[in-house]
Amino acid sequence: MSIPVPSGVQTGVAAEVLDPVAEVEATAVRGGLRRVRLGVLGWLSLVVVALAAVLAVVGPFVRPFDPDLSDLSFAYVGPYGSHLLGFDGQGRDLFSRLLVGARTTFLGAAFVAVVAVAVGSALAVTAAWFGGRVDRVVSAGLDVVFAFPGILLAVVAAAVFGAGLLSAGLALAVAYSPYVARVLRSAALRERAMAYVAALEVQGFGAWRLCLRHLLPNISGLVVAQGTILFGFAMVDLAAISFLGLGVQSPQADWGVMVSEGKTGLLQGYPMESLTAVLCIVVVVSAVSFLGDRLESAGKQAHR
Amino acid sequence: MSALLEVRDLTVRLRVGGTDREVITGTTLEIGEGEAMGLVGESGSGKSMTAKAIARLLPAGARVEGSVRFAGTDVLGLSGADLRRHRAKVAVVFQDPRAHINPVRRIEDFMTESLRTLEDVPRAQARTRAADALEEVGIDDPARRLRQFPHELSGGMLQRVMIATALLSQPLLLLADECTTALDVTTQAEVMAILDDLRRDRGLSMLFITHDLELAGAVCDRTSVMYAGQVVETSAAHRLHADPLHPYSAALVQARPDVTSTAERLVAIPGRPVSAFEAPAGCRFAPRCPHVLDGCRGHEQTLVDLDAGRVRCERAAALRGRLLDPTESPTESEETADA
Amino acid sequence: MPDTDGPVLSVSGLRKVFGTQVAVDDMTFELAPGRSLAIVGESGSGKTTVARMVVGLERPTAGTIVACGRDRSRPARNARERTLRGREVQIVFQDPYSSLDPRQSGTAAVDEVLRVHHDHDAATRRRIVGELADLVGLDQRQMDALPRALSGGQRQRVAIARALATEPKVLILDESVAALDVSIQAQVLNVLADIRDERGISYVLISHDLAVVRQLTEDVLVMQRGVVVERGRTADVLDAPQHAYTRMLRASVPGPGWKPTRTLRRPA
Numbered sequence: 028m029s030i031p032v033p034s035g036v037q038t039g040v041a042a043e044v045l046d047p048v049a050e051v052e053a054t055a056v057r058g059g060l061r062r063v064r065l066g067v068l069g070w071l072s073l074v075v076v077a078l079a080a081v082l083a084v085v086g087p088f089v090r091p092f093d094p095d096l097s098d099l100s101f102a103y104v105g106p107y108g109s110h111l112l113g114f115d116g117q118g119r120d121l122f123s124r125l126l127v128g129a130r131t132t133f134l135g136a137a138f139v140a141v142v143a144v145a146v147g148s149a150l151a152v153t154a155a156w157f158g159g160r161v162d163r164v165v166s167a168g169l170d171v172v173f174a175f176p177g178i179l180l181a182v183v184a185a186a187v188f189g190a191g192l193l194s195a196g197l198a199l200a201v202a203y204s205p206y207v208a209r210v211l212r213s214a215a216l217r218e219r220a221m222a223y224v225a226a227l228e229v230q231g232f233g234a235w236r237l238c239l240r241h242l243l244p245n246i247s248g249l250v251v252a253q254g255t256i257l258f259g260f261a262m263v264d265l266a267a268i269s270f271l272g273l274g275v276q277s278p279q280a281d282w283g284v285m286v287s288e289g290k291t292g293l294l295q296g297y298p299m300e301s302l303t304a305v306l307c308i309v310v311v312v313s314a315v316s317f318l319g320d321r322l323e324s325a326g327k328q329a330h331r
Numbered sequence: 332m333s334a335l336l337e338v339r340d341l342t343v344r345l346r347v348g349g350t351d352r353e354v355i356t357g358t359t360l361e362i363g364e365g366e367a368m369g370l371v372g373e374s375g376s377g378k379s380m381t382a383k384a385i386a387r388l389l390p391a392g393a394r395v396e397g398s399v400r401f402a403g404t405d406v407l408g409l410s411g412a413d414l415r416r417h418r419a420k421v422a423v424v425f426q427d428p429r430a431h432i433n434p435v436r437r438i439e440d441f442m443t444e445s446l447r448t449l450e451d452v453p454r455a456q457a458r459t460r461a462a463d464a465l466e467e468v469g470i471d472d473p474a475r476r477l478r479q480f481p482h483e484l485s486g487g488m489l490q491r492v493m494i495a496t497a498l499l500s501q502p503l504l505l506l507a508d509e510c511t512t513a514l515d516v517t518t519q520a521e522v523m524a525i526l527d528d529l530r531r532d533r534g535l536s537m538l539f540i541t542h543d544l545e546l547a548g549a550v551c552d553r554t555s556v557m558y559a560g561q562v563v564e565t566s567a568a569h570r571l572h573a574d575p576l577h578p579y580s581a582a583l584v585q586a587r588p589d590v591t592s593t594a595e596r597l598v599a600i601p602g603r604p605v606s607a608f609e610a611p612a613g614c615r616f617a618p619r620c621p622h623v624l625d626g627c628r629g630h631e632q633t634l635v636d637l638d639a640g641r642v643r644c645e646r647a648a649a650l651r652g653r654l655l656d657p658t659e660s661p662t663e664s665e666e667t668a669d670a
Numbered sequence: 671m672p673d674t675d676g677p678v679l680s681v682s683g684l685r686k687v688f689g690t691q692v693a694v695d696d697m698t699f700e701l702a703p704g705r706s707l708a709i710v711g712e713s714g715s716g717k718t719t720v721a722r723m724v725v726g727l728e729r730p731t732a733g734t735i736v737a738c739g740r741d742r743s744r745p746a747r748n749a750r751e752r753t754l755r756g757r758e759v760q761i762v763f764q765d766p767y768s769s770l771d772p773r774q775s776g777t778a779a780v781d782e783v784l785r786v787h788h789d790h791d792a793a794t795r796r797r798i799v800g801e802l803a804d805l806v807g808l809d810q811r812q813m814d815a816l817p818r819a820l821s822g823g824q825r826q827r828v829a830i831a832r833a834l835a836t837e838p839k840v841l842i843l844d845e846s847v848a849a850l851d852v853s854i855q856a857q858v859l860n861v862l863a864d865i866r867d868e869r870g871i872s873y874v875l876i877s878h879d880l881a882v883v884r885q886l887t888e889d890v891l892v893m894q895r896g897v898v899v900e901r902g903r904t905a906d907v908l909d910a911p912q913h914a915y916t917r918m919l920r921a922s923v924p925g926p927g928w929k930p931t932r933t934l935r936r937p938a
Contacts, residue, residue: 222769226829229725230783230836231756233749240782241771373851374822469932486713515712516878516922523930542852545924572926586856588885590908590923596863597885599856603821619853 069321072314079311082126083133092120094127094280103297115285115300116292117278125303128280132262132308135192135275139261142200144254147207148246152238154208155215166212169205177202177264178271185273192265195274199264207253214246252322259315266308282308334361335536336385336504340397343380345390352608354380356560357397359634362504367530367537369547369568371583372557375606378540381557382506385538386423387414402503415449422497426509428489432481439477442496464495468525487518491525498529504536505529512541523550544583548572556580559615560607566640574652576642579616581654614644622650676739678703678839678872679724679759684733686719686896693719695896697733701840706866706873708883708904710919711893717876720893721844724874725761738839753787760833764845766825767817776803776813776820776828783835802831805868806861823854827861834865843886844876859885880923884908892916 091109101118104110112121154165177199184198185191218224219242227237243250268274269283277284282304289301343355355377362368372378383389385399387406399406401421409417425431432441442464443457452460458477465473468491481489490510497505507526511519527550529535541547547554551568556577564577575581585598602619611618613628620627624646632643638651677700684697694716701707709717722728724735726742734743737758746752763769770779777799784795803813806827817825826846833841843862847855859882865871877883883890883904890907892900892915900913911917921931 222763222765223771225727226761226763226769226832227771228727229756229759229761230786230832231749231753232786233752236786241774244773245771373853516880517712517918520922520924520930521932523924524932527930543924544852545926545928548926549924549928550930569926583852586853588856588859588881590881590884590920590925593884593905597856597860599860600853601857603823603854604851 068317072317075310075314076318079129079133079314082129084130086126086129090120090123090126092123094119094123095278096120103292103295103299105299112303113299116288116297121300121303124280124285125282125307128282128285128304129307131192131275131279132265132282133311135196135265135281136258136262138196139199139203139265140254140258142197143203143257143261144207144250146200146204147253148211148243148250150204150208151211151215152243154212155219156234156238156242158216158219162212165208169208172201173205175202177260178267181264181268182271182273185268190273190276192275195265195268196261199261199268203257203260207257210253211246211249214249215242218242218245248322252319255315255319255322259312259319262308262312262315335364335366335402336360336362336538337400338381338385338397339400341381341384341399342396343377343384343389344394346392346394351394352606354560354607355384356607358557358560358562360555360562360565362536362538364503364536365530365534366553367539367551369551369554369571370538370540370557371542371544371547371554371571373542373583373604375559375604376557377560377607378557379508382423382508382538382540385504386418386421386506388423419445419449419500420502421504421506422500422502423506423508424490424493424497424510426512428486428493429481431493432489434481436480437477438479438481438484438492441481442477442492442499446499460499461495464498465492467498467529468492468495469521470495485518487514487522490514490518490522494522494525494529498533502535504538506538506540508540509542511546512543519546526550544571544587556583559605559610561615561643562634562641563616563643564640565634566638566642570640573655575654576637576640576647576651577616577644578620578622578646578650578654582619582621584655616644622646622654677701678738679874680736681720681724682734684720684723684735685731686716686723686728687731692896694723697898699891699898699901701872701874703839703872704866704870705889706875706887708875708877708887708890709893710877710880710883710890712878712919714895715893716896717893718844721761721842721874721876724840725759725842726755756838757787757836758838759840759842760836760838761842761844762826762829762833762846764848766822766829766849769829770817770825770832772817775816776808776831779828779832780813780835783832787836798835802834805834805865806831807857821854823850823858826850826858830858830861830865834869834871837869838871840872840874842874842876845878846875847882848877848879855882862886880908880920892919 096119098118101114102116103114105113107113110120110122112125115121115124150165150169154162180202181195181198184194188194224237224242227241265274266283266286269281270287272287275281275284277288285304286301289298289304292298293301338358338360341355341358342353344351344353358377358381360368370378370381380389384395385401385406387409389395395407401417404417406417439458439461442461443454446452446457446460447454461477462473465476470476470488470491476484476492484492505526511522514522523546526537530537539547539551548568548571553565554568554571555562555565556579557563558579564575564580566576571580572584575584582598582600586600588594588597600619605615611628613630614620614623614632617623617627627645632645634641634643637647679701682698684694685692686694697720699707709720711717719728723730724737726745729745730743734741736742737755740754740758742755746755774782780799780802781795784790784798790798799813803809808824808827808831812820812824813828817828820828847858850858862873863886866873873886875883875887887904890902890904891898892907892913894915900907900911900916907916908920911920
C-alpha cells in the first residue's frame with residue numbers, strides 16, 4: 028500500500044504527542060525517501076500515471092490502425108465498428124492517434140522535468156554548499172530567469188532555433204529550473220547545517236563526496252516531489268505550445284497537437300478530437316499533480 | 332496541608348499511527364497549597380504528559396482514565412468557560428520560551444492579550460499589571476521591556492517574561508516543565524530563585540518537572556520519580572539524594588557525576604529508559620535493576636507506603652539503607668550496549 | 671613528521687571576530703598526549719567557536735593552531751592535507767540526532783571513513799569496524815541499523831566510533847554527553863574513559879556541566895565572553911575557584927543544601 032515518499036509523515040504525529048522517545052523518530056528522518064500510505068485517490072493516481080507511462084512506451088506498437096493514414100471520406104465520422112472513437116477532420120483513426128500521441132506528450136514532459144530538476148538541484152546544492160558570494164550570485168541569476176514565463180521563453184526559442192519539441196522542451200526546462208532550485212536550496216541549506224555534514228568535513232571528505240553521497244540523497248524526497256509536480260506543469264505547457272504550433276509539428280500525433288487540430292471540428296459541432304485529447308491531458312495531469320502534492324507536503328513536513 | 336491538586340490513578344493513552352500507546356500508567360500524586368513538588372524522570376517517563384493532563388493540554392485523541400481534582404473540581408470533566416477558568420488557575424511554563432511566543436508581536440501584546448480579551452481589562456490597566464509582574468520577576472525597566480520584541484531579549488529574560496505572564500491570571504498552581512533546562516546555569520539559579528520567592532510571597536504551589544535530580548532535590552519540598560509512565564517513588568526532596576527508596580532513584584543518583592569529586596568509575600544503569608508502552612510486564616525497571624529477583628518480574632508492582640514516603644518496589648523494605656552502599660552493590664554493573 | 675614528545679595540540683594567540691563581535695580573544699593552551707582538557711563557560715563564552723576553529727570548521731582571525739606538529743591555522747590547500755588533518759583531530763557534536771547521516775548505518779559510516787583514509791581490503795575494514803564497535807559497546811545488530819532505529823546514547827556511540835576510525839590523537843567532545851539521559855550519560859562517560867585508557871587519546875571537552883568536567887578531565891579553562899579567566903587543575907579550580915566568574919558558575923550548580931540565589935538585583 029505504499030510508494031517511496033519523503034519521510035516523516037507517519038512520525039509527524041508522534042513527534043507532537045510523545046515524549047522524547049517519539050521525538051527521536053521524527054527528527055531522525057528528515058528528507059530521504061521513505062514509505063507513506065497513499066489512500067484510494069493516491070492509488071488511482073498511481074494507476075493512471077503507470078498506464079500513461081506504459082502507453083508512452085508501447086502505444087505505437089498496440090495501435091489498431093495507422094495513425095497517419097488519412098481518408099477524407101471518413102472525416103468527423105463518429106465511433107464506428109473497430110474505430111472506437113471514430114475519426115478526426117482528416118479521416119484518421121482517433122483512438123490510434125491518442126495511443127501514439129501519448130509518447131511525445133509523456134516523454135516530452137518527462138524530459139522537461141528531468142532536465143529542470145537536474146539543473147535546479149545542481150544549482151541548489153552548489154549555492155548551499157559554498158554559501159556566501161556563490162549563493163548570492165546563483166540566487167540573483169535565478170531571480171532573473173524567474174521573470175520569464177516558460178511559454179514566452181519557448182516562443183523565443185522557437186523563433187531562434189526553429190519550432191519543435193526539443194527547443195520547446197529545453198526552453199521550459201530552463202524556465203522551470205529556478206522553481207526547483209529555490210525549493211531545494213532551502214532544503215540543502217538546512218541539510219548543510221546538520222552536524223553530520225560538519226563531522227564528515229572534519230573527517231577530510233571532499234565536497235563532491237559529501238554533496239553526492241550524503242547531502243543530495245538526504246533531500247531526494249523533495250527532488251522527486253519537485254520532478255513530479257513539474258511533470259504535470261510541463262505536460263500542460265507543452266500542449267499549449269503545440270497548440271500554438273511551436274512544439275510538436277502536425278501531422279505527428281500528440282495530445283497538444285490534437286487539441287489544436289480539433290478546434291476546427293469543435294467549431295463545426297464535432298468536438299470528439301479536442302475533447303478526448305483534453306480529457307487525456309486533464310486526467311494524467313491531475314493524477315500526477317495529486318501524487319506530487321502528496322510527495323511535496325510529506326517532504327516539507329519532514330524538512331521543517 | 333490540604334491537597335490543592337489530587338491526581339489519582341491517571342492513565343493516558345495516545346493515538347499514534349492507528350494504535351493506542353500508553354504513556355502514563357496509574358500516576359498518583361498530590362500537591363498541597365504552597366508546596367513545591369518535583370517530578371523527576373528520564374526520556375519517555377511520562378513526566379511531561381502528566382503536566383499536560385493536569386493542564387488539560389493533551390493532544391486530540393488522547394484517552395484518559397483516572398481522576399484529576401484541582402481545588403475540589405474534577406478537571407477531566409471541564410469544558411468551555413470552566414476549562415478556561417481552570418487553565419487561568421494552572422499556569423504552565425515550558426522549556427523553550429521562544430517556541431511559545433509570537434516573534435512579531437511586542438512583549439506587551441503577548442503579556443496582556445488574555446487579560447484584555449478574556450477579562451476585559453482596559454489597556455492602560457493591563458499594561459500596569461504587566462509592568463508590575465515583570466518587576467516581580469526581577470526585570471529592570473519594565474516599561475522599556477514591554478515595548479521590545481522577543482528577539483531583543485535573552486533566553487533567560489524571555490523565560491522570566493513567560494513566568495510573569497503566567498502570574499497575571501493569579502494562578503494557584505504553576506507547572507514548570509523543564510523550564511530552566513535550556514538556560515545557562517547562572518541564569519537557571521536566577522530563575523529558580525525567582526520561583527522560590529513567588530512561592531513564598533504568593534503561596535503558589537508548584538509542580539517542577541525536570542530530569543535534574545540535584546535541582547529537584549534542592550528546590551522542592553517533595554519529589555516523585557517517574558519511570559516508564561509510573562511514579563516509582565515519592566518522598567521528601569532532601570531524602571532523594573541521601574536516602575532513596577526505589578532502586579531506580581538510587582541508580583540515578585549514582586549514575587550522575589559529582590561536581591565535588593571524581594569517581595573511579597560511574598555506576599551506570601545498563602540498558603536505556605523505556606516508555607510505558609514498551610515496558611515489560613511485572614516491575615518495569617526489572618531489566619535494568621541491580622537488585623532484581625525472579626519474583627519482581629512476575630506481577631505489577633504497587634505503590635505502598637514506606638518510611639513516610641511511597642515506593643513501587645516489593646523489595647524496597649528489604650533494601651532499606653543499602654541502596655547507596657557501595658559494598659552492597661551487586662556484581663559490577665555491566666554498562667554494555669543500551670539495547 | 672609529527673613529533674611524538676611535544677604537545678598533540680597547541681593553540682596560541684587564537685582570536686576570532688564575527689563582524690564587530692569578538693568571539694574568542696588571545697586564547698592559548700597546550701594539550702599533552704593522553705591528557706584531557708575541559709573548556710567551560712556559558713553560552714556566548716566562545717568555547718564552541720574554539721572547538722570549531724581547532725577542527726577547521728571556522729577560520730581563525732588571528733593566532734596559530736598546531737596539531738601533531740602540523741599547522742592548521744589556515745584552510746587545507748588540497749585533499750591530501752585535508753585527510754591528514756582528519757587523522758589528527760576529530761570531533762563529536764552535542765546533538766545525537768543530527769550528527770549521523772540518516773541513510774547510513776554505523777557500519778557503513780565507519781566503513782566509508784576507512785575507505786577514504788586507507789587502502790585496506792574489505793576483510794581488514796570489517797575487522798576494524800568490529801574493533802571500534804567493541805570499543806564503544808555496540809553489537810553487530812546495532813551497528814547495522816539505521817540511526818532512526820537507535821536511541822540517543824547509541825547514536826552518540828556510533829558518532830564516537832566514526833570519529834575514532836581515523837585514529838585521531840585528539841578528540842574534541844563538544845557537549846557530547848549534554849543531550850543524553852542521566853543513565854545513558856554515565857554509560858557514555860565510562861566508554862570515553864575506557865577509550866582513553868586503551869588508546870592514549872587526548873580529549874578536549876567543551877561543556878557547561880561542571881560535574882561532567884570533573885569526571886572526565888584533569889585540566890580546565892574557564893571562558894567568559896571570549897577570554898580565559900581562569901585555568902588550572904580541574905579539581906583545584908572546582909574546589910577553590912579564584913576568579914569571581916568561576917565562583918559564580920560553581921555556586922550555581924545545585925546540590926545538597928543548595929539554595930538558588932539572585933545574582934541580579936532584587937525588585938525594590
